[in-house]
Amino acid sequence: MNKDRLDQKLQSMPKVKLEEHKKRKMLQNILERDESEEQLGDSRIKGWFISVGGTLAVALLAMVIFVMPSGPFGGAAFLAEEELRGIEELEKFDHVLKFPTYAPFEIGEIEYDELYWGDREPKDGQVHYVQGDDPDYLTPGINYFSEEEPRYQLTVYLDDQHMQLSEKDDFEAVTLNGDIEARYDQREFVQELLWQEGEVVFNIAIRSDEGDLLPKEEIIKIAESFEIFEF
Amino acid sequence: MDKERIIAEWFEVYSDDIYNFLIYRVGETDVDDLLQEVFIKSMNGLDSYEGNANPKTWLFSIARHLAIDEIRRRQHHKWKSVIPFDSAKTPKSEETPEKLLDLKEENKKLYGVIQSLKANYRDVLILRGIKEFSVSETAEILGWTENKTRSTYHRAKQALKKKLGGQFDE
Known part of the structure; x- marks a missing residue:
């Protein structure tokens, strides 16, 4: 590709780096969040079919899918x-x-x-x-x-x-x-x-x-x- | 390799790149949570990740979708922020992208104009122009054909040049 001045300018736009301590903290959060979600997932499966909460969640999910309008990114749907x-x-x-x-x-x-x-x-x-x-x-x-x-x-x-x-x-x-x-x-x-x-x-x-x-x-x-x- | 290890490796390699992408795409500096969300989503979706796909483009496509959601959410919040007490729940970073990126006058203008363009143009300018992805990588992230990527990048640059007042006309 032939690069014109604007291409070169865009490429030279400044970039920042995350500080190391911030990075470590973030990664820790990510990995911890996954563990907590896994545990939550296990307990959900165990009680799912017999719990009243499960029934309510299914009803709510059905309402979200069939009743509430939603756009491609979860916001309200555009008209037509x-x-x-x-x-x-x-x-x-x-x-x-x-x-x-x-x-x-x-x-x-x-x-x-x-x-x-x-x-x-x-x-x-x-x-x-x-x-x-x-x-x-x-x-x-x-x-x-x-x-x-x-x-x-x-x-x-x-x-x-x-x-x-x-x-x-x-x-x-x-x-x-x-x-x-x-x-x-x-x-x-x-x-x-x-x-x-x-x-x-x-x-x-x-x-x-x-x-x-x-x-x-x-x-x-x-x-x-x-x-x-x-x- | 277990998935925590894969994500940790990807985070090490790509977090800075994605962090920059989010700052440019969202137009604000408080994108830390969003960056974490990218990797949490990728960890949760790792089973559906096709091993032969490029992890970088996969992560960027997740980041892009999250950025679009986030812009919409922030816009909603902005509209609703007149409701008393609501604003206290979401502290906003005082640091502007201009300050964080240490943008000089010319770059500040360019950054501002990019933010004023429509989403398609912003996407392709940031990915292809600033992040220097190839046409095929950009197309993969955006879910476009390579032809559409090329032509949209061309149109986006024309729009950018026009709004910059002929500064970059050849």
Whole structure:
């Protein structure tokens, strides 16, 4: 492999060494932990089938497997996680991706969406997006559609350079989990929430066909359910 | 060889490497428990370890999964830390990665930008770039094909260069 300057720079990034006494202590902990787990395992096996605790544990395990939603790393499952993981377009974005794990309605379908911020020019009688392949000019979004009536559409956009938090007075200031400032807006058929984490601006909007607005608390709950999405 | 001995040997050989990986990947310095967890998990899973696999890549793939879990857990904790008394349960290290790694200004910037990239890019930059794993080793740790490893590393470097403002453009 030809190494460019960045490769060389990465290779030269500093590394630290664990202190010897710390290392010894850690290894001791590791080996002791294994012994204690082995002993625990033996006693578990002996009493497993006859103990009430065993029965309860089986019931709890069944509940965890069949009732509680869980993601690949043990956190809450993303909304429509399987479909979300199938959206290859998301892979082209450099910034952190976060998506909701909660919605106050059952999700039926989802679709990928993009906002385009680059130049447009006419070409062959159509509008041509000049930088349409460049993720720098695109904002990824996901539309989540409710399964049942009343119909809702939840739209999520994640942007690291084009969107800004509006300073408009008619946005209501709300706080997410006590420390993130967000802006809430409500119109006839749309409720919207914007906030920023690091360099990424999050924009969620809930649209209702019939104007069945959700309580503001539910919109906040959706926002607070966002988790980092990893492929 | 009994499994305690195998783990002790692996710990001796690979603990520093994995410790560094965790500091870069988690973005914090209090990764001691996580490092121990890597070896406890490997000891518990030793029966399923295929002897012909490279122990280093196997340990790193365990470390990576634990790091992902840990980032998620810490993020949850951060969100919940406004609840009174909760924060007292998890003391946080005062030492920053920048201080521990003794990062100079340019490295600090590079470290910060790596942390701002998405997880795929961070993984491949740390493993391939900083830890100097080969393409096939990186692919093995990440569970990717070699082609995907190559192309993602290329894209990750492009993203890094862009965010560093052309500093490393050839």
